[in-house]
Amino acid sequence: MTTDVLARAFGLIRDVPDWPSPGVLFRDITPLLADAKAFASVIEALAEPAGDADVVVGVEARGFLLGAAVALAAGVGVVPVRKAGKLPQVAASREYELEYGTATLELPAGGVSPATKTYLIDDVLATGGTLRASCDLVEQAGGIVTGIGVLLELDALAGRAQLTGRTLHTLLHG
Template identity: 45%
Template sequence: MATQDDADLRLTRIASSIRVIPDFPKPGIKFQDITTLLLQPKVFRDTIDLFVARYKDKGISVVAGVEARGFIFGPPIALAIGAKFVPMRKPNKLPGKVISEEYSLEYGTDRMEMHVGAVEPGEKALVIDDLIATGGTLCAAMNLLEKVGAAVVECACVIELPELNGRKRLGDKPLFVLVKAA
């Protein structure tokens, strides 16, 4: 069993492995690049292990990963806790029948889609993404899951950008993050 000190060391390694790229994709943005975390197998394993430890005994049957970086963290978590992985995609990326949810961004609107029948009423779901900024994509993912009768247990992200107040937008839905952006 990991001690608190072990968890703190893992979180320190995770935080220090994320590269910050100023003015990307536009001036004033500090892009949180998780690809540098993925290049370090021990740190990537630490990230997955911390999520798995939190969710392994919560009865979660669905891990919903938000496109695109939620697809990196979601599948290994789902496999480890014995849940299915459901991709939450941008428009026109999923074949077959989908349901969708429109959400607002700082600069307009977007839409998220999920396959019809991927999630059943009464299932317990975890929503995973790499980062929470304004909270729009996480809210859209939760709304899609709730539309089909799933119960969202929690949203989980590797990084939080607290200055953008995304946590407030989630309302009473729990949010778990590993590190806050510097």
């Protein structure tokens, strides 16, 4: 992917101050998703490092959109990591801290078996809690995290430190 395409994609991400709570700067990727060329370029770039993964794990909720498209591009299936209470059968559950509170994520039963190679996808890496909890869920189910792909890494929040020892692929930094 060229620098021009990345710059254009980054320019489509909208900043929304004080959402979901005062002091938080939300990064809205909706304009990027609505732009077919930018979306296709981002998906292609995120799919490249999927390697020999058996499945892509898309993290709630915008990671579902990116994850499903990345899985399709990589020729593998997709498994969602959901907020608590959204799945009929749960393989693993994990509470974690957000920059503005706590939450619980769940992995569906049957999505990740022992030794399943997984490539995790999320839209934004902020403090790293969500992605770390998602990696823990996959590993609790016996899966192997082969890599993590994110559209945007917010460098100032140092989320990468939560993922030490993991292979992280970031397209954009902000």
